[in-house]
Amino acid sequence: MTDASGTTARRPGEQALATLGLGAPDLSPADASPHTFPGGGRWRTEIPSCEGPEALAVVLKESSRLDVPIHRISQGSGVWMLTDAEITEMVEATGERDIELCLFTGPRGTWDIGGSTRTDSRGAGLRARGHDAVAGCVEDAVRATELGVKCLLVADEGVLWTLHRARVAGILPADTTLKVSALIGPVNPAAYAVYENLGADSVNVPSDLTLDHLTEIRRVSGAPMDMYIEAPDDLGGYVRMYEVAELIRRGAPLYLKFGLSKAPGIYPYGHHMRELTLATARERVRRGRLALDLLARHGADGDMAPLGSRLPGKLRRFDTPS
Numbered sequence: 069m070t071d072a073s074g075t076t077a078r079r080p081g082e083q084a085l086a087t088l089g090l091g092a093p094d095l096s097p098a099d100a101s102p103h104t105f106p107g108g109g110r111w112r113t114e115i116p117s118c119e120g121p122e123a124l125a126v127v128l129k130e131s132s133r134l135d136v137p138i139h140r141i142s143q144g145s146g147v148w149m150l151t152d153a154e155i156t157e158m159v160e161a162t163g164e165r166d167i168e169l170c171l172f173t174g175p176r177g178t179w180d181i182g183g184s185t186r187t188d189s190r191g192a193g194l195r196a197r198g199h200d201a202v203a204g205c206v207e208d209a210v211r212a213t214e215l216g217v218k219c220l221l222v223a224d225e226g227v228l229w230t231l232h233r234a235r236v237a238g239i240l241p242a243d244t245t246l247k248v249s250a251l252i253g254p255v256n257p258a259a260y261a262v263y264e265n266l267g268a269d270s271v272n273v274p275s276d277l278t279l280d281h282l283t284e285i286r287r288v289s290g291a292p293m294d295m296y297i298e299a300p301d302d303l304g305g306y307v308r309m310y311e312v313a314e315l316i317r318r319g320a321p322l323y324l325k326f327g328l329s330k331a332p333g334i335y336p337y338g339h340h341m342r343e344l345t346l347a348t349a350r351e352r353v354r355r356g357r358l359a360l361d362l363l364a365r366h367g368a369d370g371d372m373a374p375l376g377s378r379l380p381g382k383l384r385r386f387d388t389p390s
Contacts, residue, residue, distance in 0.1 A: 077313060077366055077367040077368035078366050078367055079092065079095075079313075079314075079366070080310050080362075080366065095314075095317075099279070099280075099283045099317070099318055100317050100318065101282075101283070101286040101317065101318055101319060101320040101321075102286070102290075103286060103290035103320055103321055104320060104321055104371075105292065105321040105373040105377060105380075105381065106377075106379060106380070106381035106382075107373065107374060107377050108371075108373065108374065109321070109371055109372055109373025109374060109377065110316055110320035110321055110322065110371040110372075110373070111316045111320060111321070111322050111323070111324055111371065111372055111373065112139035112140065112292075112321070112322075112323050112324070112372070112373045112377070113136070113137055113138050113139050113140070113323065113324050113326070113356060113372075114138070114139065114140040114141070114142060114294065114323045114324065114325045114326070115127050115131070115138055115140075115141050115142070115325075115326055115349075115352050115353060115356065116141075116142045116144065116296075116325050116326070116327055116352070117142070117143070117144050117300075117327070117328075117334060117335075117345075117348065117349070117352065118141045118142065118143050118349060119143055119144065119145055119149075119334060119335075119337035119345050119349075120143075120150065120154055120158070120337065120345075121154050121157040121158055121161065122342070122346065123345050123346055123349040124141065124157075124158050124161055124162070124349075125161070126346050126349045126350050127141060127349050127350075127352070127353055128161065128165060130349075130350050130353040130354070131353050131356075134353060134354060134356075134357040135357075136353050136356045136357050136360065137360075137372065137375055138165070138167050138375075139167065139168060139323070139373065139375065139376075139377065139378065140167065140168040140169075140170055140219065140323065140378070141162060141167055141168070141169055141170070142169075142170040142171075142172075142219075142221060142247070143158075143169075143170070143171050143172060143221075144172055144221075144334075144335045144337075145172065145334075145335045145336040145337045146171070146172040146173065146174060146176075146208065146336065147171045147172065147173060147174065147208035147209075147211060147212045147217075148174060148175075148204070148208055149336050149337065149338075150171070152211075152215060155171070155212065155215045155216075155217065156215055156216070159215060159216035159217060160216075163216070166375060166376035167376075168218060168219050168245070168378040169217055169218070169219060170217075170219035170220065170221050170245075170247055171208075171212050171217050171219070171220065171221065172220075172221040172222075172223075172249070173205040173206075173208045173209050173212075173220050173221065173222055173223075173227060173231070174196065174201065174204040174205030174206075174207065174208040174209075174227075175196060175197075175200075175201040175204040175205065176194040176195070176196065176201075176223055176224075179336070194223035194224070194249065194251045194252060195223065195224040195225075195226075195252070196223075196224040196226065196227050202224070202226060202227055202230060205222070205224070205227045205230075205231070206227075206230060206231070206234065208220075209231050209234070209240060209244075210234075210239065210240070213240050213241055213244055218241070218243060218244055218245060218378070219244070219245045219246075219247055219378070220244060220245070220246055220247065221247045221248075221249055222246060222247070222248060222249065223248075223249040223251055223252050224252070225252075225262075225263075225266060228246060228248065228263070228266045228267050228268060229266045229267060229386075231244075231246055231267065232246060232266060232267025232385070232388070233267075233388050233389075235267070236388050237388075243379070245269040245270070245378065245379070245380065246267050246268055246269050247268070247269065247270045247271075247272065247294065248263050248268045248270070248271045248272055249272055250272035250273070250274060250275070250294070250296065250299075250303055251303075253271065253272045253273045253274045254271065254273060255273070255274060255277065255281070256281075256284070256285075257284045257285045257287065257288040257289065258288070260273070260285045260288070260289050260291070261288050261289045261384075263291070264289050264291040264383055264384055264385075265384055265385055265386045266385075266386065267385060268291060268383075269291070269292065269379075269380040269383065270291065270292040270293065270294050270323060270380060271291055271292070271293055271294065272293075272294035272295070272296075272325070273285070273293055273294070273295055274303070274304070275295060275296040275297075275299040275303060275304055275306045275308065276304055276306060277295075279311070279314055279315070279318050282315065282318040282319040283318050285319075286318065286319065286320075289384075290321070290381070290383075291380065291383050292321045292322070292323060292380050293319050293321070293322050293323065294322075294323040294325055295315060295319065295322060295323070295324070295325060296325045296326075296327040297309060297312055297315070297324050297325060297326060297327070297355075297359050298326060298327045298328060298329055298355055298359075299327050299329065300327050300328060300329065300331065300333070301329055301330065301331070301333075302333055303327070305329040305330070306329075307329060309358060309359045309362055310362065312324065312359050312362060312363055312368075313362075313363060313366050313368035316368070316371070320371075321373070321380075324356075324359065326352050326353070326355045326356035326359065327352065327355075328348050328351055328352050328355060331344075331348050331351075332344065334348070
């Protein structure tokens with residue numbers, strides 16, 4: 069296996085298994101994604117669930133100690149769960165390191181008064197229920213961008229389209245990026261292409277998609293993909309570290325998200341969950357180091373996008389109404 073830089077990479081256990089007559093079939097070049105990030109590179113990194121300035125400080129300190137490069141840091145509780153001073157502190161801290169900060173927008177169905185999300189079917193999930201919930205997401209988006217936030221996380225198709233239209237209209241800065249949450253992530257190439265056209269600049273797919281699913285998506289869309297290399301328990305708890313090289317080969321341009329299994333949910337965050345949140349923030353960075361070490365041991369750690377890069381490149385969009 070050769071990466072885009074021409075470096076020869078190896079698959080896990082490849083030499084030993086070949087010696088034992090248990091070698092795997094050759095990889096097909098047709099499975100590889102032809103896409104890259106603008107400016108070069110096939111993968112970026114993200115530390116998720118960074119729920120405030122104190123957790124952010126832990127992540128930044130630990131990433132320096134363990135030499136874990138970070139392109140993006142994201143938060144899950146929402147803009148509305150942070151004060152202006154907290155948002156400003158996070159914007160300044162990430163800006164000093166040239167890291168993109170992504171904050172979740174507004175109300176969502178799982179915290180609303182509607183009972184359908186608590187049924188076995190889970191109802192409408194995280195989507196924004198009614199006009200007021202959409203309005204809350206827009207309010208969050210405007211407030212966050214006015215405070216310097218450049219990336220917004222969304223969990224509703226209507227909110228995504230509305231924020232994209234706001235960006236086109238100049239209500240939001242033109243360089244604002246919109247990221248689709250894993251909690252509504254598409255599971256087929258047709259749906260992935262729809263999210264791209266609705267305004268998504270990166271799309272978090274569920275972590276249980278197969279390698280073939282990633283190849284199928286890459287045949288129809290080059291929009292950046294986000295994927296938990298280790299998923300939180302409420303997203304399945306999958307740990308796919310040994311697949312990282314192949315996930316990049318199939319799914320590039322790909323954000324490697326370093327989540328954490330076997331950890332309680334922390335949304336919406338408050339100081340009553342401080343110790344857990346700081347401990348899990350620290351461990352997410354360590355999990356990132358483990359995944360990057362695996363890539364390096366397999367000779368597949370080339371092609372990282374330059375640190376500080378954040379834009380998605382030219383993407384396809386539906387026409388916006390005038």
